[in-house]
Structures are given as structure tokens and as C-alpha cells.
Amino acid sequence: MDLKSILRGVPLFNNLNDEDLTLLASKLRKEDYPKGTTLFKKGDVGDTMYIVESGQLTVIGDAGDEPIALMGPGNFVGDIALLLPEPRTATVEVSIDARLWLLGQKDFDQLIDTRPALALEMLRELSRRLVTTTRKTRKKPARRITALFGSQRGPKLAAALHTCLQTPVALLPLPGSKLTPLPHPNAGVIHLSKQTFTETTLAESLSHQIEVFKHIVITLPQQATPLARKAVDLCDTIISVGAPPPWLASDELQQKLWRIPADTDAALQRLARRLTNRVVGLAMSSGGTRGLAHVGVLKVLKEEAIPIDMVAGSSAGALFGAFFA
Numbered sequence: 001m002d003l004k005s006i007l008r009g010v011p012l013f014n015n016l017n018d019e020d021l022t023l024l025a026s027k028l029r030k031e032d033y034p035k036g037t038t039l040f041k042k043g044d045v046g047d048t049m050y051i052v053e054s055g056q057l058t059v060i061g062d063a064g065d066e067p068i069a070l071m072g073p074g075n076f077v078g079d080i081a082l083l084l085p086e087p088r089t090a091t092v093e094v095s096i097d098a099r100l101w102l103l104g105q106k107d108f109d110q111l112i113d114t115r116p117a118l119a120l121e122m123l124r125e126l127s128r129r130l131v132t133t134t135r136k137t138r139k140k141p142a143r144r145i146t147a148l149f150g151s152q153r154g155p156k157l158a159a160a161l162h163t164c165l166q167t168p169v170a171l172l173p174l175p176g177s178k179l180t181p182l183p184h185p186n187a188g189v190i191h192l193s194k195q196t197f198t199e200t201t202l203a204e205s206l207s208h209q210i211e212v213f214k215h216i217v218i219t220l221p222q223q224a225t226p227l228a229r230k231a232v233d234l235c236d237t238i239i240s241v242g243a244p245p246p247w248l249a250s251d252e253l254q255q256k257l258w259r260i261p262a263d264t265d266a267a268l269q270r271l272a273r274r275l276t277n278r279v280v281g282l283a284m285s286s287g288g289t290r291g292l293a294h295v296g297v298l299k300v301l302k303e304e305a306i307p308i309d310m311v312a313g314s315s316a317g318a319l320f321g322a323f324f325a
């Protein structure tokens with residue numbers, strides 16, 4: 001895709017004419033950033049705007065580690081710094097290997113001197129963003145990429161995630177991985193297996209797919225192929241059924257490595273709830289009479305097939321909770 005076509009997909013520039021787009025394209029420079037790169041931090045003095053061609057950026061707010069927005073292809077960050085001499089208002093990190101187009105302050109100033117329409121479009125877009133921000137409550141981004149190792153039941157995990165999210169889930173088996181098909185077709189599981197990926201194109205494709213799907217499951221082969229290592233680097237969570245191999249047990253991967261002993265239906269459903277922040281907990285109170293009442297509550301929960309992932313209790317509640325667990 002040529003640069004002018006990319007710019008037409010950016011809300012900030014889609015109303016510019018061809019002449020303005022050509023001039024703008026001549027001022028941009030392309031740079032590639034690997035996952036984990038910090039583009040800028042809150043409080044930094046900014047002089048550059050970033051336009052996302054591929055990859056994904058995470059905007060981090062005041063809490064320091066809580067993502068408040070995900071920016072994929074067609075998005076842009078850092079534009080306020082070109083209009084106002086104010087410090088950066090958030091930290092932005094690369095969460096999927098990104099190809100970005102950069103516009104510096106000097107080039108921007110030259111553009112608006114000769115093309116005032118560009119500045120007008122930026123002000124309009126900033127106004128639209130402000131209206132949108134004030135009208136809706138900010139929600140924590142929930143998109144995730146999960147790599148599954150040691151199991152052929154990737155379709156079952158994807159189906160369990162679909163049940164939790166109620167939106168389609170993508171399944172991407174890497175070469176060398178094996179899948180046990182679902183007993184019945186599931187329209188909520190979208191297979192991406194017909195696509196051929198390389199280390200270079202995997203990140204680009206995931207950055208586009210994550211805009212479509214709330215969750216992507218990548219099944220890993222037994223061997224540490226270059227493509228498998230790249231997928232592990234890009235994913236948010238690694239699930240290992242049983243003990244992980246040495247190439248997944250390195251120190252730098254420990255924070256995102258989850259181990260489960262088996263891939264039973266119940267284990268995968270519980271895992272899906274954990275991955276989607278839908279874990280079900282039961283708190284049981286103290287007191288002899290109330291403690292006995294818990295027996296009836298547990299009976300109803302079991303009859304209604306309501307899963308319980310964790311139990312907490314005090315006194316008699318702890319006793320009955322221990323029996324239940």
C-alpha cells in the first residue's frame with residue numbers, strides 16, 4: 001500500500017486533497033519499532049507525531065501501568081505536541097512490532113504555513129476526540145493474544161473464549177502445531193490457518209487482526225521455530241499444558257507464562273474466564289446457621305451448572321468452602 005493510501009485511512013487526513021497529501025507524504029519519515037519500545041513518557045517535551053501503518057501502541061495513563069487505549073493501524077499519537085508547547089499527557093509503548101510514520105515539529109510548521117487546511121483538519125479532529133471523550137466512560141482495553149503450548153485443543157479454548165466474550169475469536173495454528181477439531185462447527189471460532197506468515201509479516205497481520213477480534217489464540221509447535229519465538233514475543237499470555245520446554249521457561253517470559261496441569265474441558269473453560277477477567281468467586285460467611293445455609297447455596301449452584309473458580313470464607317464458611325473446593 002502506498003503512503004498516500006495509508007494517509008487516506010487516517011481520520012486526521014482523509015479530507016485533504018491529493019496535492020496536500022502528496023506534500024504531507026514528502027515530510028514523513030518511516031521507522032520500525034520492536035515490541036516493548038517506549039515512544040515517549042508522560043511529562044516529556046514532544047516535537048513528533050506518530051502515524052501507525054502497522055503494529056499496535058498502548059497508551060498508559062496516570063496509574064503508570066494501566067493501559068487506557070490501544071492504537072492500531074490508521075491511528076496516530078503525539079499530535080497535540082505539534083499544536084501546543086505542552087508536556088506529553090500520557091506514556092505510549094509499542095505492544096506489537098510497529099511501523100510508524102513520523103512528522104516532526106519543523107516539517108509540521110512548514111506544512112501549515114503553506115497548507116492551512118492541514119491545521120484546520122487537526123483542530124477539527126481534536127474537537128471530535130474531545131467530544132467523544134466527554135460523552136463516554138473510559139474502559140480498560142481487554143484485547144489479548146494468547147499462545148497455547150502442549151495442547152491440541154486450541155479450538156476448544158477459542159470456543160470457550162467465544163462463550164465468555166460473545167464475539168468471534170480468531171485461531172491461528174502455526175506450522176507444526178496440531179489441532180483437535182471441535183465436534184460441531186462453531187461460527188464464533190474463525191480459523192486463520194489459510195494465511196502464510198513469516199517473522200516479518202506476523203506482527204503486521206496481528207496488528208490488523210486485533211482490530212477485528214477481541215482475542216486471538218495462537219497454537220505453538222513443539223519445536224522453537226523462529227516463527228514460534230516471534231509469536232511468543234508478541235503475545236500477552238503463554239499457556240503451557242504441563243511443564244514448559246526450556247525455550248518457554250526463560251526468565252524474561254515468566255511474567256506472562258501460565259501453567260495448567262491438564263487441558264480438560266473444565267480447565268479450558270476456567271482458563272477462558274481468567275483470560276477474559278470473568279473469574280467467578282464465592283465468598284462464604286461465618287456463623288453456624290449461615291454456615292449450614294451454604295450447603296443449599298452450593299447445591300443450587302451445582303444444579304444450575306454455575307462454575308466457581310475460587311472460594312473464600314470465614315469460620316464456618318471457610319469449613320464448608322474447604323469441603324467444596
